[in-house]
Amino acid sequence: MNNKDFTITAKNLTKQFGDFTAVDAISFEVGKGEIFGFLGANGAGKTTAIKMLCGLSMPSSGEATIAGYDIYKEPEMIKKNIGYMSQHFSLYQDMTIRENIRFYAGIYGLTNKQIKERGEQLIKELKLENFADRFVADLPLGFKQKLAFSIAVIHNPKIVFLDEPTSGVDPITRRQFWGLIYEASHRGITVFVTTHYLEEAEYCDRVSIMVDGEMRDLDTPVGLMKKYNKKTMNDVFLYMAVRSKRKE
C-alpha cells in the first residue's frame, strides 16, 4: 500500500488537558476501505482521539491527515469528507425518515437531484418504502441505527466514524448492521469503529487497543489472539486493559 491509499495517517498525535495527557503520542495508518476497530476501556482516550480525527478538537502536538487533509490547516475539508454516527442517536425524532434524509444530505452538500436519487435508493435498500413519511421516533431502535448509518454515508465520505453504533441492539439486527458496514467497506469507504461487543472486534480488518492514552497494540484480530495466546478478542482485551494504571 503506498501513501496515497491511506485515508488516515497519525504521527505522535497527542492531546493534553492541563497536565493530564488524554491521548499520548499515537501513531497509525488506516487504509482505504479498511474496517478499523478502535478499542479501549472507558477513559482510555478514545473519544478525545476521535474528536481530533474528525477535526473537532485541535491536537496539542503531533501530526495527522484525514482523507488527505491536514488536521490543523483543513478541519473544514475533513468534516466534508467524513461521516459520523454514535450510540446516542443523532437523527431528528420528530422529522420523518424522508425529511431526515433530505436534511442531512443537504448539509453534506448533495444536489437536489442526488438527494432524490440516493434518498430513494437508501429507502429501498432498508425496505422502508411504506414508512418513509413516518416519524423517525416511531422506528424500532435497530432501524434507527441502520438509518443513521446509511445517512452518515449518503455523501460517499472517504471515512465513516462509528462510536458504539450497536449498543443495546438485538443480536440479529446487530449482524444486519455489520452487513451494512461490510458493504460500505466494499465500496471503498474506510470504517473507523468503536464497540463494547468484543466479538464485533473480530469482524474488523485490524484492531487497535488504547490503554491509558497510548495505542498499546495494533494488528489483525487473528494476529492479536496469536500474540497474546488468547482464544477470543474479549480475552485479549481483558488481558491488556487490566494493565491500565489510570484510575480516577
Added chain:
Amino acid sequence: MVEFHHINKSYDGEPAVKDISFTVDKGELFGLIGPDGAGKSTLFRILTTVLLPDSGKILFDGRDVVEDYKYIRRNVGYMPGKFSLYQDLSVRENLEFFATIFNTTIEENYDLIKDIYEQLEPFENRRAGALSGGMKQKLALSCALIHKPKILVLDEPTFGVDAVSRKEFWEMLKGLKEKGVTILVSTPYMDEAELCDRVALIQKGDILEIDTPEGIINKFDKKLYKLRTPEIYPTLTALSKMEGMELSFSFGQEIHIYLKEDIDEIGLEKQLKEQGIQQVEVSKGRPGIEDCFMDLMVSGNLLEEVGDE
C-alpha cells in the same frame, strides 16, 4: 420471593409488556436478557412501584406490590438504568442521604457494602457528578444496598460499560449473592446470561424462554455447525444462496449455521467450495445463549419490524 402474574403494559396503545409471568426465588441471581425496547425496564418499574400495570399483579414476599407498596419500597434496592444519584452531593453525602431516608446509618449496614465502597473511599469528598462511569456505578450500587434490601433490582447496570468494568461488576454481584441478597438484573449483553442462576430471554414484550443458562442451551433443537474462514462476508453471502440453509450468523471469526436437516460437514464444505469459497473449515459445535436467543427470535417471528405496533 417475587411472582409476576400476567403483567400487561402499553404506552399509547403500543404494548411494551405482554402477559408476562415468572417467579424469582429467594437468594437467586436472576437475569432478564434482551435488547433495548424488549420491556425489561417496564417490568422493573412496575415491580418497584414507580409504574402501574394495565393488568396483572406482582407479589413480593406474598404481598401485592400495588396494595402494599410501602413494604416493597422498604425492602428493595433499585438501581435504574440512568444514573440517578445527586450529582451535586459528594460521594459520602449521597450515601448518607440514602441511609437516612431509610432510617438507618452507614455504620449499621457497612458490612454489606464494604468491598464495593472501599474502592470509593479515596474519593469520598468528590461530587458524584465528577466521578468516572465505573465509579458512579459503584456508588449507585452502594446507595441501593445501604438499607440492606431483601432484593436488589438492577436495570442494565453494565450498559455501555467496558469489558473490564463489566467483569468487575459481575464479581461484585457474585459477592452479594453469597451474602444472601436476591438479585434481579437486566442486560442486553448475551454473554452475561451465563453468569446468572436463571434467565428469562425477552424480546418485544414477550418472554422467549426461562430456564438456567444450561437448560436453555440444552433445548436448542437444531444442528449447529461452526465455519472458520478468512472470507466471512463472501461466505455469508454464499450461504444465503445455498439450498437447505436455514440460518447463518457471524460470530467473531466464525460463522454459525443452524440446520434442521442433517447435512454433514463434508457436504457443507463441498457446497461452499462450489460457491467459490476455498478456505473453509467446518466443525460441529455447541450453541451459546446468543445462538438460542436468535433462533428463538426467528422461530417466534420476533424480528424487528417497522409498523408492527
